[in-house]
Structure formats: structure tokens, C-alpha cells
Amino acid sequence: NNNIIKTYKDNIDVILEKSGIISKEEAKEKVNSYKNKYKELEEQIKELNSIHHILNNDLESKKEVYISLRDKITKDEFELSEIDKKIEIFKNGSCPFCGTVLTDDTHKVELEILKTQYEEKSNEILDVKRTFNKLKIELNDKINEKKNINTEKDEKKLELDKIKNLIIDIKNLYNKSIESVSIDEINNNIRELENNNAKYNKTLE
DSSP states (O other): OHHHHHHHHHOHHHHHHHTTSOOHHHHHHHHHHHHHHHHHHHHHHHHHHHHHHHHHHHHHHHHHHHHHHHHHHHHHHHHHHHHHHHHHHHHHTBOTTTOOBOOSHHHHHHHHHHHHHHHHHHHHHHHHHHHHHHHHHHHHHHHHHHHHHHHHHHHHHHHHHHHHHHHHHHHHHHHHHHHHSOHHHHHHHHHHHHHHHHHHHHHHO
16 A cells, blocks of 8 residues: 555656646547547548549539530520521512522422421420430539538538647646646645555554
């Protein structure tokens, strides 16, 4: 038991703990706990960065297709409009520029060809628009996903900063504890331990 007292006398951490102030072991335990959480957050951020990179590539690829489809729709709608104008001219029965009659069999065949072209082009535009609208929804979903990932990353980075500050606070608290604990407090705690030890020895007599 005298050895126990000697250990207490030599161990400032136990004295500090007995005085109600953070001990080195307690500080170390807390710091290690926060360090583990810190490493965990770093891994999560690393994973989010990887997802973010893949998502960016996917977005760029989809944007290229989106622009291509948009341009095709514009081009096809213009062509459809031109076909429609020709059909209207044939329906009127004469050319508005030269007055040529357009009601003979040859022109009737040309009119049917134009009508077929109009229908085919209309169906083509509808198909492209369906693909375009589907891609537009996918793009919006990907953009929202990217925003959510960025938000999650920012939140985890804030957590990292908080943990850094907590670790610094714990270290400062321990250093301050050593500086602030009074000699009287230490001596009182040592005497208390000695008295307890003496009582213990009496019970053994």
C-alpha cells in the first residue's frame, strides 16, 4: 500500500483526476476518440469526392447529348416547317411565284410525297423530343445529386474543423490543468490517500 501511495505521489495525472481536473489518460482517450472520428470523416469525404468525380463525367457526357438533341430538334422543326409550306402551295393549286398549275397528276404525286415526308419528319421529331425530355429529367436529377453531395461534403468538412478545435481544446485544457492545480490541492489529496491507507492498515491488524 505504501507503494500505491508512492505511485500516486509520482503520478501527477492521478492527482489531477483526484482534484477534479482532466488527467492525461482522460485527455489521451478523448483525443484518440476524436482522431478516430476524424479519420472516419476523411474516408467519407474521399468517397464523396470519388462519387463527385464520376458524377461530373456523367453530367458532361449527358450535356453533350442534350445539346446535340436540342440542335437536332431545332433543325428538324425548321425542315418540317418548310415541308408544310410546300404542301400548302400544292393545296392552293398554283405556284404563288410563277402561276404554274399544280393540280396535274405529276404534282399530285409530289404532294403525296411531301405529305409522307411531313409525317415521317413529325414522327422523328416526336421520338427525339421523348428522348430529349427523358434526358432533361436525368440531367436535373444528376445536378440535384451533385448539389446534395456538395452539401454533404461541406457539412463533413465543418465537422472536421470542429473536431480539430475540440482536440486543441482538450490539449489546452490538460496543459491548463497542470498549470492551474495548486500545490495545496495536490498535498491535500496525497494526505487523504495516506489517511485512507492508514485506516486500511488498521483494519488488517
